Amino acid sequence: MVYSFPFLLFVAVLLFLYYFLFKNHQWLVLLVGSYAFYLYADTGYSVFLVVTTVMTYFGAIKLEQLSDFQKKSIKENKEKWTKEEKKEFKARISQKKKLLLAMIVVIAFGMLMVFKCKKFLPYSWLILPLGMSFYTFQSIGYLVDVYRGDIKAEKNFLHYALFVSYFPQIIQGPINRFDKLHYQFFQRHGLSFRQLRSGLWLFLWGLFKKLVIADRLAMFVNTVTEQKDVPAGSIVVVAVFLFNIELYADFSGGIDMVCGISEMFGIQLTENFRRPFFATTIGEYWHRWHISLSNWIRDYVFYPLAFSKIYANFSSKLSKKNAHLGKTIPAGIVSVITFLLIGLWHEFSYAYIAYGLWHGFIMAGAQIFEPLFGYLNRLFSLNKNSYSMKLFGRTRTWILISIGEMFTFTGSFSGFIRLFHQIIHDFSWYRVITDIEMYSLTYKDFIVVSVGVIIWYVVSVRQEMGMHIREHIAAQPWIFRYAITVGVIMTILIFGIYGSSYNAADFIYGGF
Amino acid sequence: MNLKSVKFLVQVLVGALLLSMMVFYASKVLERKDAYNKYEAFFREENDFDVLFFGSSNMQLMVNPLQLWNEYGITSYNFGNTSERLPVTYWTIKNALEYATPKVVVIEISQFGQTEKYKDMYSVHLAWDRFPLSPTKIKAVYDILSPSDPRYELLFNLILYHDRWKELTEQDFSRSYSKERGYSANYEYIVYERPEYKFRIDNSATETEGAMYLERTVKELQEKGIQVMFVHSPEVNSEEKQARINAVTLLAQKYNIPFIDFTVMDDSVIDYSTDLSDTDHVNIKGATKLTHYLGEYLINNYDLISHAGESSYADWNSSYEKFKAASEGIVLKKSE
Known part of the structure; x- marks a missing residue:
């Protein structure tokens, strides 16, 4: 069971570091703690967490770059392009975005499916990596939100890595949304007994x-x-x-x-x-x-x-x-x-x-x-x-x-x-x-x-x-x-x- | 610190104290009572002990401290415990010496040559549950048990025993305990013939972990100025096992330790046709003879004085009388 005595001790140590020693870098304490927890709990499979994080991080940035490029190009060529040319350009960019999104979604869900379908595959010995269903859904949700332009892509890789790996939620969810969770990591949290x-x-x-x-x-x-x-x-x-x-x-x-x-x-x-x-x-x-x-x-x-x-x-x-x-x-x-x-x-x-x-x-x-x-x-x-x-x-x-x-x-x-x-x-x-x-x-x-x-x-x-x-x-x-x-x-x-x-x-x- | 902070601190301390008290009480009520019953008299003893006996169940059934008291006026405690391997015995001795300073420690070595550190968790719990949490106990647990073993359960036994709420009886709330000073009497017998053994030493037994722990035990006891003695209870052994036991003579010679092997000594102290309850253990009749033999040996070879007549030892007299009343007249039952 994940909630063992050493885990509770780990949380107590992390709280001490969070509120007393690294008050100005609280998010870093959570990131290091989350990865330490994950590496300890599921060392062998942590590569999937890293791959999902890296892939969705760069994917989101690229999607945003394509959207920005589209906006910028249309603005710059507002007078030059005809309506059809603009439409064709938009369709081209949209296709690229869709292709990129589809590619990442297929890879992320593909990795998940290998584990989920193990009953039908000759790899029945595989064990689903800790929290994989949850972090895959969470990071794909983020990617789609960026694709739709609902949120801005996170530029700081470590900030994003914390959103995906935050240790309490990684065990069994809930599946959090970027806009509701992410900003909380970077607020200053003072120690409150209540x-x-x-x-x-x-x-x-x-x-x-x-x-x-x-x-x-x-x-x-x-x-x-x-x-x-x-x-x-x-x-x-x-x-x-x-x-x-x-x-x-x-x-x-x-x-x-x-x-x-x-x-x-x-x-x-x-x-x-x-x-x-x-x-x-x-x-x-x-x-x-x-x-x-x-x-x-x-x-x-x-x-x-x-x-x-x-x-x-x-x-x-x-x-x-x-x-x-x-x-x-x-x-x-x-x-x-x-x-x-x-x-x-x-x-x-x-x-x-x-x-x-x-x-x-x-x-x-x-x-x-x-x-x-x-x-x-x-x-x-x-x-x-x-x-x-x-x-x-x-x-x-x-x-x-x-x-x-x-x-x-x-x-x-x-x-x-x-x-x-x-x-x-x-x-x-x-x-x-x-x-x-x-x-x-x-x-x-x-x-x-x-x-x-x-x-x-x-x-x-x-x-x-x-x-x-x-x-x-x-x-x-x-x-x-x-x-x-x-x-x-x-x-x-x-x-x-x-x-x-x-x-x-x-x-x-x-x-x- | 302002008044609000003091109030808050007091509240937290009271809460923590209340919780600790309840956890402590729950642990005491819920724990299995066999360890408490066997060892409580050791912790309640106001005087120091002259001799402590350690080893497996062979020892537990072999030496009666109340008889030693009655015959020689010496105080002793029998720590012999079911299936206890020598590495566990090493730590049992270390824990016991935190609460007593005996002149002599007697170790029963029928487990010599065993390869594992402990036989099962039940045996380890029985040996250590009554010892309060201490650095020595923590060291013992971390030394004997591997990381995959339930170590925390030995340090905080509520983890193991909490589910006993279903089987609590009136006895779980009582604080009564055995005053037989660790001895456990058996009232059955099986007829055996004493086997003959060709003397042979199995040197591989000296390379086992148990042998290394026994050597550590001897060294550390001698460093503390405590005299050590080895005994081997009378058994009906195989040649192979006896060859392993014989290897103890090498260690005894190296450290100049007396070794009494009741299984192979020339004159048998016990009668094999009436004094054994099974191949490894003596019954009360055999124990009476062996205790007397050991008492004679201890009183003649070590600087032990009789405490008989001293008022602070009154409980020993009453305990002996109770034991005598309870055991006298019981006819041994023949077992198959």
Whole structure:
């Protein structure tokens, strides 16, 4: 696991250097620290980080030079060139830019694909380099932004290298945007106890979710999925339900830890979760789950496709026959493509293709059949804004998400078929009661998980109502603040899954 | 420093203190109690020890310090520990000497010739869990365990034992401990015949890491002015193993150390048909005979005086009486 005792010591040393010894060169501390961390954690594969950084750095500069050259040439030859000549010149430059962008994107994603497709290649021994999915997406996002002229290319190579390699985010994201993150590195950050404490609280909260909830549930889920004697269908359903909680606790816990550490350095990372299981539709779910990836796909895949000429032509042709279908079918196709890409971002496998298609078809179906759902609501006088309908929506979303997760939680499509077969042919509901302790967890463990999830749920409800939990705690008397902090640390120390009596699980999204 | 800073500092210190106290308490409650039970009496002893015994389980079952006290008035502690290899014994001695200054150290050498530094983590935990965190303990951990081993768990055992919250019993909250001074009695026997061995030395045993650690132990103890003695418990050995054990004689001669090998000595102290619980360990009957033999040897060859009758040793008397009451009259059970 990345978050070991030496890692925490490393962060403490870096904070000391950052706030006390190199106050005027804080960004340099972060850069050296980030590379030291990366070299220590993944020495063999760090070449990919360097190649991606160098390639996108020079690529962005070249793209900007071409844009500047285009502007300058048109300005200089404003009187000399005819309209056609200007158009032809623009097209030539645009083609060059497109070619350069495509080349870099193909190389960057090509490197990533070699690792993601390892199941289909004779290199199954390859291990995905630490954070490669995240830094590749982050640097390509930057490159496209420069291509579009939305941001200026960074001229200082070391400044840019820090944006790509910033150590808290490199483990498992979030995928940050250049314009939101980069400038923060070069602001002067004074030591603030409140800020350090706030970061520490967020880190501890993430650690609680990871070690107490996620890793405990992982023991159950892994035993169910790895067991040779196939478990009863009812146990599989419980495992799918718990896997959903595990995945959320693992990923959001990891992101909270990342954001907490970053906050200690005064750097705010982009939000990645907004209580996804409060979503009443799959569409809303994707606005709340892994937000940085959804937004990336939206901005760099969905919009370019939705605003393309092919899309417009197809849509207008269909609209002539049926206005509603003309709007929703092309949008549905784009949804399927983008969700397929989200699936493949996780892993090139049949399981994740099925996962992506499942989400894509639900999104497309929701748009295409929207009039039908509206009609049914009116027919049965169902108020969409009532609490019960919201609860129904949340439950339905949870079930749909769970089915999607079922494709992936065994790690293979054949595993999904095997467990699905059990649900249909050997459900045996009573075995939830009789066999539940046969899968690595005792009743006592389930009590710990239940209490942990209830606390998490209460916190989430308060957040959903707009409460800023950490600010709320900070406003309490110091004795209460210390009791909470010490209480959380003790809970993690006693009930956390760590140490050699367990094989501490790595972050699930660290592997994507 | 203004008032606000002082207030803040006090808050942080109180918080850190509160956390440390809770971690300490949780560690004590959650830790496995076998190490505490075996070694707590060593740390609670108000007087110094005359003799300390070290080695593997052969030693643990062989010497009864309470019997030595009763017969000779000398105080001792048995650090013999399951599967303990000689490199671990080296560091156990170094740690123990931070809390006691014995006149004699007796080392049981049945592990001589073993190639690994330690057998398993359980054995190392049992040997060192009760020693408080100290520079010596840290050195020991970093010397014996490799970087891939769970070193931190030996220094902060909450990492290993935190999951015991599921199995806590009333005993985990009790602070009672064994007063048998490290000795562990066995009440079973197996009938053996004493084997005959041709004397042969396996020189390769002297090149093992265990042999090097034993030599370091001897050198360092002699530098401190502590007398060293080797013993080998009675065993039913193979010729090969005994040839490795015989190699200890070379080291004993080099450093002028007495070496009593109960396995091959002319007159057998124990009765092989009744006094062994298995091929390597003696039962309480065998231990009584061997303890008496060693007591005679120690009192006759070293400058040890009897503390019998001294008021500060009253706990030794009561401990012996309790042990006697608990063990007397128990009939040995024949084992297959």
